Amino acid sequence: MLQVQEIRDNKAHYITALAKRGIDASEVFEQVLQADEDRRTTQLQLDETLAQSNTFSKEIGKLFQSGETQKANLLKEKTGQLKETSKVLGDQLNTASEKLQQLLYTIPNIPNTLVPAGTDENDNEEVFIEGEIPVLDTEALPHWELAKKYDLIDFELGVKITGAGFPVYKGKGARLQRALIAYFLDKNTAAGYTEYQVPHLVNEASGFGTGQLPDKEGQMYHVGVDDLYLIPTAEVPVTNLFRGDLLAHTELPIMCTGYTPCFRREAGSYGAHVRGLNRLHQFDKVEIVRIEHPDSSYAALDGMVEHVKGILRDLKLPYRILRLCGGDLGFTSALTYDFEVFSTAQDRWLEISSVSNFETFQANRLKLRFKDKEGKNNLVHTLNGSALALPRVLAGILENYQTPTGIKIPEVLVPYCGFDTID
Incomplete structure (x- = not known):
């Protein structure tokens, strides 16, 4: 299986090499790179949401200790919303990762330069x-x-x-x-x-x-x-x-x-x-x-x-x-x-x-x-x-x-x- 970073770095070369197999990989490579971008964007959103949720959780404890119950309860409500958001993002990340994996499974290996072009x-x-x-x-x-x-x-x-x-x-x-x-x-x-x-x-x-x-x-x-x-x-x-x-x-x-x-x-x-x-x-x-x-x-x-x-x-x-x-x-x-x-x-x-x-x-x-x-x-x-x-x-x-x-x-x-x- 090819690695996404290799495809990103060598896309033009790989397209030319796979043409020896009679394959035009242009479209599937674009799909792979887009799927990887979607996965990375979702991962970033999930990481930011989890980080914010952790920050709020720490602040809630301090607010309760200082007697600021109203502020603490407000943050608890926001934390609950963030947990729901993180669950949705986690599901989206799994879907994006699976889509990327399935696309990569469809791409054959890159032929060595010694491999002659041919159909059969x-x-x-x-x-x-x-x-x-x-x-x-x-x-x-x-x-x-x-x-x-x-x-x-x-x-x-x-x-x-x-x-x-x-x-x-x-x-x-x-x-x-x-x-x-x-x-x-x-x-x-x-x-x-x-x-x-x-x-x-x-x-x-x-x-x-x-x-x-x-x-x-x-x-x-x-x-x-x-x-x-x-x-x-x-x-x-x-x-x-x-x-x-x-x-x-x-x-x-x-x-x-x-x-x-x-x-x-x-x-x-x-x-x-x-x-x-x-x-x-x-x-x-x-x-x-x-x-x-x-x-x-x-x-x-x-x-x-x-x-x-x-x-x-x-x-x-x-x-x-x-x-x-x-x-x-x-x-x-x-x-x-x-x-x-x-x-x-x-x-x-x-x-x-x-x-x-x-x-x-x-x-x-x-x-x-x-x-x-x-x-x-x-x-x-x-x-x-x-x-x-x-x-x-x-x-x-x-x-x-x-x-x-x-x-x-x-x-x-x-x-x-x-x-x-x-x-």
Whole structure:
């Protein structure tokens, strides 16, 4: 969430930057500044009324002590009127503050200068590509056919139990899934990330803290009786571990990782691009989260990108990195790099990770600050990334490692799986 003072100081710059997202923020900025002016004016009136009421209260006691009862009663009457006025002003202040807050919730983060202008994924910039795309047999199958052939994943059974988008992993498919989770966590902890096991449901405050609410409310599963939300990513509970904290500068950076299932009520569509593991309502993901000093957050982002590169190199999967354009940038992000793995069987790129810097956008919502060397409180920068999302990584492994006689297992996963071939 943007800060009002930042909008006031940088309005013209922010309007230009948000144009990269295809947004004309002129009107909403004017509404924000007017709402803030109304709030400040009301706050001043309330403060003056309360101060006058306190002054009268002190004078009333002195007047009674000196026997000036008539004057004291007159001031008591005025004090009563001031209390009524302060109550009205307090209600007006709450209304003005809520209006300002709701306006600020509608404004996305300011894109970094590196973010290219554009309207959708077609305008994203390819900034890196690596890995040899394998040449498959002419009889090569997409992963949903391989899953059926080798009895690895049962999509129909998932429909029976829950519905479309909730697959059941079986046998070596389940073991490969578990191996990927363990491997990703080991890679992350070896790189200095502390592992957390976190709740899979969060309260409304957590959703607002990381920006899923109100922006993505319709995409989250909501448990109405308890007013809780199933998490769309571990980013939400892990980042909220530090909500409301005031950190010492010596505590930074904070590096966290965690595995969770993820739940998303994404509207489904039809076609090969969403078949099988390509789009799910429940899937597994290992996340990395960093809490950083503002001066080092972009170096940290580069480090996260290199970390994910290392994982994909170990898996020997062909991949590329995209810098997202303004129109494809997430609501809370200032800069995002997407990783995509190439599926030879589907002849297309599959997104498997997003690595983002949110700068102070989440921290302002979370009230997450640090005390610098001079003793001043400042907002931290928050970052997160998938390391990695499992479904499309698994799809890429099944499709790219298939042979006429079976599916090979990437060498780094064999110790975790206990087998080197699926046949």
